[in-house]
Amino acid sequence: xxxxxxxxxxxxxxxxxxxxxxxxxxxxxxxxxxxxxxxxxxxxxxxxxxxxxxxxxxxxxxxxxxxxxxxxxxxxxxxxxxxxxxxxxxxxxxxxxxxxxxxxxxxxxxxxxxxxxxxxxxxxxxxxxxxxxxxxxxxxxxxxxxxxxxxxxxxxxxxxxxxxxxxxxxxxxxxxxxxxxxxxxxxxxxxxxxxxxxxxxxxxxxxxxxxxxxxxxxxxxxxxxxxxxxxxxxxxxxxxxxxxxxxxxxxxxxxxxxxxxxxxxxxxxxxxxxxxxxxxxxxxxxxxxxxxxxxxxxxxxxxxxxxxxxxxxxxxxxxxxxxxxxxxxxxxxxxxxxxxxxxxxxxxxxxxxxxxxxxxxxxxxxxxxxxxxxxxxxxxxxxxxxxxxxxxxxxxxxxxxxxxxxxxxxxxxxxxxxxxxxxxxxxxxxxxxxxxxxxxxxxxxxxxxxxx
Ligand code: GLY
Ligand code: MN
Ligand code: MN
Numbered sequence: 001x002x003x004x005x006x007x008x009x010x011x012x013x014x015x016x017x018x019x020x021x022x023x024x025x026x027x028x029x030x031x032x033x034x035x036x037x038x039x040x041x042x043x044x045x046x047x048x049x050x051x052x053x054x055x056x057x058x059x060x061x062x063x064x065x066x067x068x069x070x071x072x073x074x075x076x077x078x079x080x081x082x083x084x085x086x087x088x089x090x091x092x093x094x095x096x097x098x099x100x101x102x103x104x105x106x107x108x109x110x111x112x113x114x115x116x117x118x119x120x121x122x123x124x125x126x127x128x129x130x131x132x133x134x135x136x137x138x139x140x141x142x143x144x145x146x147x148x149x150x151x152x153x154x155x156x157x158x159x160x161x162x163x164x165x166x167x168x169x170x171x172x173x174x175x176x177x178x179x180x181x182x183x184x185x186x187x188x189x190x191x192x193x194x195x196x197x198x199x200x201x202x203x204x205x206x207x208x209x210x211x212x213x214x215x216x217x218x219x220x221x222x223x224x225x226x227x228x229x230x231x232x233x234x235x236x237x238x239x240x241x242x243x244x245x246x247x248x249x250x251x252x253x254x255x256x257x258x259x260x261x262x263x264x265x266x267x268x269x270x271x272x273x274x275x276x277x278x279x280x281x282x283x284x285x286x287x288x289x290x291x292x293x294x295x296x297x298x299x300x301x302x303x304x305x306x307x308x309x310x311x312x313x314x315x316x317x318x319x320x321x322x323x324x325x326x327x328x329x330x331x332x333x334x335x336x337x338x339x340x341x342x343x344x345x346x347x348x349x350x351x352x353x354x355x356x357x358x359x360x361x362x363x364x365x366x367x368x369x370x371x372x373x374x375x376x377x378x379x380x381x382x383x384x385x386x387x388x389x390x391x392x393x394x395x396x397x398x399x400x401x402x403x404x405x406x407x408x409x410x411x412x413x414x415x416x417x418x419x420x421x422x423x424x425x426x427x428x429x430x431x432x433x434x435x436x437x438x439x440x441x442x443x444x445x446x447x448x449x450x451x452x
Contacts, residue, residue, distance in 0.1 A: 020191050021067050022115050024184060025086050028065065029079035031180045036138040038077035038177060039129075041149050045071045055237070060369035061142070061181055063278045066114050070104060072122050076132055084117030087132070092121045125152075130159040138173040140180060178374060185368055186375035187389035192279060192368070193423065196391060199236065199281035200421055200432035202274040206230035207285050207436050210244075210272075211443070212450040216264035216289050220244040223270065224258050231274045239280035240371045242272035246289065248402040250415025253361060262289035267297055269415055273371065280371040282393050283433050284419035291447040293440050296410040300398050301440045303335035304416045307396040308438075311363055315386065315394070315422050315429040322383035325363040328396040332359050341400070341407050358400060364393040367421055388426050395419030 018026075032038055043059040058069055066075055066088065073090040093106035107119035120128060133139065133156055143150060160170040188196065206227040213226045224244045231238055245255040246262035250269035262268050266289045273281035286301065288294075293301060310327040333355045336342040341358060342349055349355050366373035368391060377384055397417030404412055421432040437446040 019115055020189060021065060022086075025065050025077055027184060028180060029077050029085060031184075032077070032079055032140055033138070034080040035136055036079060036140055037133060037136040037171070038075075038140040039153065040065060040075040040077075040142075040177070041146060042068070042071050042073040044146060044148075058278065060185075060278065060374075061177070064181070064185055064369055066116065068105075068110065068114050074122065074125060074129075075116070076129070078132055078136070081132075086116040086118075087128075088114065088116040088119040089122040089125050089128075090119060092123070126156070129156045133157060133171055134160045134163070135169050136171050137169075138175055139171045140175050140177040142177050143174065182374035182376070185373065186366060187387070188368060188391055188423070189389075193391075195277050195279040196281065196368070196421070196423075197432055199239070199274045199276040199279050200283075201435070202231060202234045202236050202276065203272065203281040203283045204433055204436040205234075206272065206274060207270060207283055208446070208450075210270055211285070211287055211437070211447055214262065214268055214287065214289050214291075214447070216262060216266075218262050218289065220246055220249070220258040220260050220262070220268075223262075223268065224272075227270065227272045234274070234276075236274035236276050239273045239275035239282065243270065243284075244272070245269045245415065248413035248415065250286065250417075251399040251401060251413070252415075253399075264290050265294065267293075267414060267416065269417060271417065271419065273421075278369050280367055280369070280373075281421055281433065282367055282371050282395075282419060283421070283436065284395055284397075284417040285436065285438070285443070286416040286418065287443045287447065291451060292444060294410075297414055297416075298440045299339055300400075300411070300414055301416050301418075303332060303339070304396050304398055304418050305439050306335065307331040307363075308394055308418050308420070311394045311396060312420075312422065312429065312431070315424060317385075317387055317424055317426060319386050320383040321377050321386060324392075324394060328363040328394075329355060329359070332396060332398065336398075339411075341411060358398050359396070360399070361395075361397070363396050364422075367391045367393055386424050388424050390424045391432070392422060393419050394422055 040062050042062050045056055046054045048054045056071055062075055076087045078085055088110050090110050091104050093104055098104055105113060110119040160168050209226045209230050210223045224242050227242055241256040243255050244258045246260050246268045247266040249255050249260050250267060267286050268289050269286045271284040273283050307328040310331040311324045314323040314327050333349045334346055366375045395417055399415040400411045402413035423430040437443045
């Protein structure tokens with residue numbers, strides 16, 4: 001978001017076309033109804049150690065509704081309010097502080113740049129918010145996400161309640177904001193898809209850089225550096241902690257120590273994705289450090305690849321979400337039997353979950369402003385039906401414990417996952433991350449090429 005000049009204007013600027021943010025606010029207000037108020041605070045800054053902070057990341061809901069990047073802010077949406085429906089509270093300009101921490105929009109800049117109807121200093125919240133709550137019967141808010149803000153909200157409510165005998169009408173229904181907003185966020189608009197495609201493209205380039213740099217003896221953190229160099233070079237940040245696991249480290253699902261070394265003959269599993277303007281991508285590839293799969297590694301990789309293809313074949317409007325996972329589980333279980341890692345009857349292995357010894361996680365999740373994005377997976381007790389505009393990952397894997405005595409030694413310590421980002425369209429699904437080598441043959445060819 002480019003910052004425009006913050007000089008004050010006396011005349012109203014020509015009316016700009018409705019921004020996607022304004023459209024989303026309108027839509028949310030329509031869903032909330034005329035007697036509601038919606039309250040969305042900014043994410044808090046978090047201390048990393050003593051007086052240094054983690055890089056600031058705005059709350060995804062506030063980003064979705066405003067694009068406003070600063071901490072210490074609160075959005076209030078008050079449908080039908082005559083003096084403005086979208087009110088932002090934010091930090092005031094402060095040349096002294098801005099000299100240390102960088103520029104702030106200030107209330108005036110916030111109105112100009114983010115198109116809210118009005119903005120006030122965040123220090124005025126205590127004075128103004130009770131008046132905005134008064135006369136509204138329902139409050140939509142994320143209760144329990146930020147305990148400190150919860151208490152403030154209760155304080156403002158109590159201020160209104162204290163005025164009941166003077167005729168004040170305090171809200172009497174408190175509703176989970178996610179119930180409305182998650183449903184909106186689940187369906188991506190054209191602007192969001194553009195950002196998600198860009199995040200995917202940067203991630204593809206990052207994974208390619210890591211594959212090019214792979215060789216026996218490389219440290220996991222060196223491959224992480226290759227990935228994140230590409231992210232930063234394009235102005236992106238990691239959407240989550242990059243996972244770079246060589247050899248048996250690939251079997252640790254949320255591994256991110258990234259301090260091991262790839263030996264000759266090891267596979268390397270990389271699960272890493274860029275975030276662009278808040279939008280995540282999420283890719284996993286598993287490749288041999290030396291550029292050539294062993295027959296055992298290839299057999300398991302082919303199986304995971306087949307499971308991903310089977311799952312992708314289900315990614316159509318009208319299919320149930322669970323069908324994606326079920327297709328992956330059926331293919332993996334059948335392959336585990338065929339390769340001798342499991343014994344017994346296919347139906348039983350699936351029904352009793354014995355495949356989970358090698359496949360412990362689900363086959364995907366919604367993807368968007370959060371890497372594990374919002375949205376219900378079940379509706380009215382049923383698995384959700386897929387619809388155009390939904391984006392999710394498909395990420396089957398197999399993980400064989402390095403010390404598993406029940407399987408042939410050649411399988412032990414192999415961990416493989418293949419993860420891509422998929423958009424449901426009216427026709428065939430669009431794989432946002434399709435540009436990256438996926439099958440064992442494609443990976444070997446890419447790595448051979450990279451090595452000249
Ligand atoms: N990188 C987190 C996940 O794949 O779900
Ligand atoms: Mn994922
Ligand atoms: Mn992932």
